[in-house]
Amino acid sequence: MNRAGPARPRARSGDGRAAVPWWLFLPSVVPILLFSVVPLLQGIYLGFTDYTLGAERARFVGLDNFARMLGDTAFWSSFRIGFIWTFSVTLGVLVLGMTLAMLLNAKLPFQGLARVLVLIPWAIPPVIKGLMWRMVYHPSAGFLNQWLLAAGLIEFPVNVLSDFTWALPAVIAVGIWTGLPQATVVFLAGLQSIPDELKEAAMLDGAGSWHVFRHVTLPLMTPVIVATAALELMWNFNAFGLVYVLTEGGPAGSTKLPMLLAYEEAFSFGNIAYASALGLALVVVVGVLVYFVVRNQYAGAGAGRAG
């Protein structure tokens, strides 16, 4: 990779590229340290204490909270639900988001308008989202049941949000609806960064559109897709606000996501320490997940460069 010396001498890193000054990092790191890491460490510490809301002081209790967690059936069942929710929403958002981004990039009629319209869920105030979807799912007055009845797909209205089979899928659909616009924007930007010449060249070589997607678009999009996947996993694992409005975790806990459990422990029952411990356990799980995704990306990127 070594090239001929430039006009002016400059410090070089090991692989011969111009060194990037490390302090470029500072403007980001300082606020993160002060306003994210410090409170975070305090929150983590709470997880090892017995602090409850209003207690005089927090006593250090080691791993007691985590031992309690092992025997907490509510925790384990929420964990299972959390995984179903997280992977379904993430997968839905990735697949549909990529499809939508490609449609929006295909120079179809009214492209500009379409690009704005699909972002509407993103613009709708969160305050109204949950209430609105409750109206959509309303057993007698909701759109969904009215359409399904009119189409003859169901005989009787289904009370979706209280149905033990349908509550979780219904909530997942709303999760995908909310997450889709953002992933689409990111993918669209990624698609637009791909020089048209590359695709045209492939087309000239007689490649079909699937082939172009598989061998030109997808590899170039990999970093963006992987990054989005990692973030979606984290966010969805963390999400609970929308579900709280929709079902409050019901019926009988069948939509109780792990973070909803932690939220209730902290704000409804005042068990701040236990809630922190729950949060910490989730961080560890997500940390492991993200580590694998990120590590693979580094490996993949390296391979891509080498090739």
Added chain:
Amino acid sequence: MRLGHRLRHRLARFGMSLLLLAFIAFLAFPIVWLTSTAFKPAGEIGLQNPALLPRQPTLDNFRVAVEENGVLRSAYNTLKISVLSAVLTLLVALPAAYLLARRRSRMNQAVTVWILVSQTFPLILIIVPLFLILGRLGLVNTHAGLVLVYVVWSLPFVLWMLQGYVRGIPVQLEEAAAVDGASPLDILVRIILPLLLPGLIATGLYTFVNAWNEFFFALVMLKSPDLVTLQVSLARFRGIEGLARWGPLAAGSLIAIIPTLLVFAVMQRRLVSGVLAGGVKE
């Protein structure tokens, strides 16, 4: 043979248009319902078979939203906070993202994972320590404090996405420029930035919308009535037991959505022209 090909092409495009239409119906339907509700008098809302068009259209809901609840004032507050958050976040994140993308080392990897994982820790649990820190700095009940929170909150995502976009730009371009004697800043401004514009817009949009839609911090941090943000003022139309004042809530939401959609529309144009600019330079 050639005709068959063209027909197939047309059919494919027709199919794609239909699919896009389905996506739009799924994603955009609330705007129809919101608009219809916003112009209905209270007596027409929440009926068994809601009509699409109000029988007696009224502007009352907008009046209530604006006069009783100061939605315009809070919309202005929110706009200010969101724009500041977006600009500040990008400025802070860009250098670090460049560093992360171009200087691959173990430490960078660890830092990235840490940044990401820190996002996983439930915000609701760090809010109290954070609140105390902001209090010590005199930033509670100020817009500045809220902007700070939003910048810190959005940074990990922005860093992460931006470094992805930077990585998508071939290093060879930079190296070629370096050979020609360009300084790192020149490289950043002349080469990276134009190519990065779509990415910057996408992430900037993200920060903007994040700040625009955030509710809990704004609720807890801002106490003075004239500092209140849009989401907090809209939440006041919610009642007990799933009740809500749908008319003003829909009207207020429309007021909240329109500027966002306008920003989206402008950004979309820029998104395209940004790409074109990048293409010309190449």
Added chain:
Amino acid sequence: MNRRRLGFWAVLSAGLLAAGLGLAQTNAQPVKLRFVSLAWQTDAIKAVKEVVAEWNSRNPRVQVEYQQVDWGSIQDYLTTSFQAKNVPDVFHYESNPVMDFGNRGFLLDLAPLIPAEMKQDILPGAWKTVTDAKGAVYGIPFLVEPLVVLYNRKLFAEAKVPLPRADDVWTWEDLRRVAKALTKDTNNDGRPEVYGCAIPLRNAGNRILNLSVGFGGDYFARSGNSYSVKVGNEEKQLLSTILAMLYEDKSCTTEALTLGSAEVIPGFLAGKYAMMPGVGAFVRQQIVEKAPKDFQWGVLPPLKAKTQEQGSVSQTLSIPKDSRYPREAMQFIAFALNRANMAKLAAGDWLIPTRASSTKLPPFNTSANGWRTSVEAAKYLTFPLWQQVNGVSEFRSRVLNPKLQLLFANRLSLDDFAKQVEAEGNEIIKKFYP
């Protein structure tokens, strides 16, 4: 040179940050009380604003700043505020969570500060909802919500169902009989077009606990200084009546299982349900606002089990311990909850004022919109045992609500429900009484 130019970024960022900090606004005024209110309906907000404005014009040295928070966020808002010691001076909430905050040491004991006249006038039952075992009072109760039965006059007339007489109120068995008579399945498809009733059962815990009181069902038993969960015959009676109407008679719609009161209203106004039993008196406001001109409705008195008694929570005004101006805050509360103002606030929220003297003012003494029946119903409100039990909120959301959902969805037998609620409930309550 290069480094300096790169430093431009850092400088620019820092500059913008400083500009942001410049937005900080500082308020330094002598005595400023922050009052958090939960009023959300048009008339209620207007009433609160009027009360605050009047106070401010009369007391130039103690200015009250009105902050409206919504019911969905108040718990999180207060929890955070208390921990960060950044509190409102007066806040509006509900007796049950208020007592919890009080027990955790966040609230001022108002007992020594209450004016004698106010103490006399407010109903004794209401005081009980805010007084702990040691006599500390953590809030001034000002609104109560009796649970009433709303009915559709036209459907009653069509089915020729006579209304209960004042001296012979309906029992739950009467309700069941009437609901059956009102249910109509004209096309015989097994799905009635008109149901006798719709009971909104979303998060029914509180409502079930309060309605059970009339059956003598307390859900808890006291032994010495501790409590245990009890689901015996008294507790089962209400549940078996509702189950019978849902699944045996099919005179009650299962649609309402996950709906809140508000979400049942469209069906009620469309004539799909003839009655809405066990709904809060405030629902009347929604009916008045939404009903078509020709819609005729009325309010029936509380149903009789053994007695007509109902458990009740009250809405309160409280002062946090960390308030800097507790004395001024109490003066403001005394003013906001004087006879006329309390009536104004209650009327705006379509609820019943706790002052006996306020209920003699309009609109409480009129028969329009079910006011008189609702005020009468408030007389049967008692302070239920469950509100004295520590850990009841955890019991309710961890055990009672989910088990009720299973029970009403017909996925759990009543006997298993009783066993599981007792076993799992005691696990939780035990923690609070070591």
